[in-house]
Amino acid sequence: MSIVTVQLGQCGNQVGQELFDVISNDTHDAQRYKPSALGKAYHVCSQERFLHESITGELSARAVLIDMEPKVITQTMATAAKSGRWKYGDQSFFCQKQGSGNNWANGFCVHGPRHEEAVGELVRREVERCDRLAGILTLMSVAGGTGSGVGTYITQCLRDAYPHSFLLNQLTWPYGTGEVIVQNYNSVLTLSHLYQCSDAILVHENDTVHRICAQLMNIKHISFSDVNKVIAHQLGSVLQPAHTAHTHSQYSRNPMGELMAGLVCHPEYRLLSVCSVPQMPSSSLAYSTFTWPGLLKPLRQMLITSTKMEEGIDWQVRAPPVGQGAAQKLSGFNTSLANLLILRGKDVSSANACGFLDPALYCPWLPAGGAFSTWRSQLPFNRYEKSATLVSNSQSLLRPLDHMVGKAWNMFASRAYVHQYTKFGITEEDFLDSFTCLEQVISSYKHL
């Protein structure tokens, strides 16, 4: 089963390049794993999932690169080629001369429709190269114009062209202190539209990842490449081969489908967050030892306190007794709809994940048992002897989402910048529809 990745805009392309780098290194390392049969199976499965081999033996990513300006794509392709391990297909990119200027409407109403056919063709070629398609992974930011606007439009097109395939959108949310002035408008328009056509939306917040770089990875001068490496690590650990409940001795053949089935059981709730333990500088890895309980205990506390990093965890917060209504829930407690725990590394079969099964963690109206799943792989991932990644459909994105919508709504009240959008055909009513959609989502998550 293969996954086709679509990278859009500067962020999507830069993140994608780091993702394939992590995956190709991890896959490469698997070949040295003992017992070698296991390593080989992992290697084969991962390679089929993400890469294809050309007649000359070169590995190319099953990816399509899209941007409305050429610079980022040129650089991304060159960086990949320099790795010596893998590259992007020479014909797998589409770019234009001029970006969307941080304008969602320009991306969605102009560039999207204009290049729908060319992009669709590139994706189709990549899909046809797969023996079986597991799903399509789209990488983009929500703050700019190309990733967000073109990305949203292309996701709609993919939904039409592949009605039965799984579509997972990985979104990078901007720094809350501001980096694109219209970022909240672009985010609101993107999220509200994606909510209608994507199967699941996996979010990385730049603020959170930046903090991980600073506090856990000990990086002094944090570059976008550092940030992207952390995102790539988390994404990779979700998407690399693993045994699921359904596949016992084999690697899952339907990773995207099982991810959606486990996490998105209700169409009103599609926002996924992700966190990993441990995360540390590679130089310290050799001197650290971990036990599964030592990883899973903090991870569970991170979940219920909605802390996305293994530092500054509030240990006071506890799950309420089962059966208490939402109103009585302790403030600061993060209610989940569903969780997926992915464990990778030594002695993985001995890891006890019971703590995540506790019904008190979940909203009461879902049937018990369906809310939590575990995937496992014995191989170390990305050079971590043991690691655990949690993908969660919970209230943990409520606060940043509410903040984003609130800021956009304030700006909209003064009609600032709205003329830049109406110029390309987005009306004030369209804005209002988007606000309505997201207020609904906020309200749903609030009342979990």
Add this chain to the structure above:
Amino acid sequence: MTQSIVVQVGQCGNQVGCRFWDLALREHAHVNKKGIYDEALSSFFRNVDTRRNDGEGSDIAGGKIRCLKARAVLIDMEEGVVNEILQGPLRDVFDSTQLITDVSGSGNNWAVGHKMYGSAYREQIVERLRKAAEHCDCLQCFFLIHSMGGGTGSGLGSCVLNLLEEEFPDVCRFVTAVYPSAEDDVITSPYNSVLAMQELTEHADCVLPVENQSLVDIVNKIKHMAHTGKPGSVIKKDSTVISGQGGVSKSEKPFDAMNNIVANLLLNLTSSARFEGSLNMDLNEITMNLVPFPRLHYLVSSLTPLYTLADVSIPTRRLDQMFTDAFSKDHQLIRADPKNSLYLACALMVRGNVQVSDLRRNIERLKPSLPFISWNQEGWKTGLCSVPPVGHSHSLLALANNTCVKPTFIDLKDRFMRLYKKKAHLHHYLHVEGMEQGCFTEALSSLSSLIEEYSQLDATKNLLVPDAPRMNIAT
């Protein structure tokens, strides 16, 4: 990649433009050591095969640099400045087909430039603009450079602005406008400036006002530093924003130091569109992010550092100083105090060895001391370009949409009124065909309402504006 065309009008426009071309060549030569005509160069230069002599040569797509031609149109209604350029070291960068000159000048009279020359040269200007545009495969921007105080730049320049809007409605129009200082030697400069302002307010996408007095102050500050350099704080001569060292022009003319500052402004403004970086900021992102309402498109700019010390180590503190300075009064290119006015939006365009963590740290550090309008409390736009300016390891251009432009406009209006009340020099204008008293009153009311719009926003500065009540959702 996209291309941009510079249209330089009048004495000031052409002198500033000339400095821009010299420093642009210097910058590209510095980055592009192999002499290959690359995408970055193509944004402002054509690579031309001059052997095919059909007047202007034919474009060569890639390969070795043959002969670089500026994507420029030079317009002046007297010959002096343009002739000097044609005899100077930059002569090869321009073609006779890119020039429009006349002999008698506009006599510092906006009406002569705008009405008289505007109609006489209309066809010729349009033809030159179209020709320049034909050489671009994706034309993104026009950069118009002129002064506000004279006759040709302010009058004919603002007429060119209208032509650009008519002919190329989808191409972005940036105007770099040099505002006269209070002691300007042109007596009628307040008239000319106010008349031109109306055109800029109505027809430009973005205006970068630059005040001569601020340029003078910056030049003096740097010269002072250079002379009193204590040990350990010796200025690297070629690194200052007023230096043309390393360019093709060897002699230094009176305005050169000042004009180099403006040239650096344009280079830094366009750097992220020309060179790669981990967070690109294309030209169309400038208006999208910094212009919340169409008429309020005047951006106050500041450049830092003004110079680099010869001492090579760059401690973090010095990097942070660069960010601090960008908000101080004495680094602004107009006389204004953004910190004590109200920000509508602010862009930080960084070049060189600076990472996103440096940006975030400084935004968080500076934010508490900077007043932002209630609906744009996080009103920052950031860009990271990996190629630093010549002579520096890093640099910052801050662009602010800030109500601090208001005093400059009020001052201009006062000076206008002082003349207008006495009807001083009015007859020189009303003589010109097509010029009526109505032009003056209209321009004045346009300026007054612009000032009023800024005042209304300013008035919200110390108010606690509550968040807009959120939508109600039926649950």
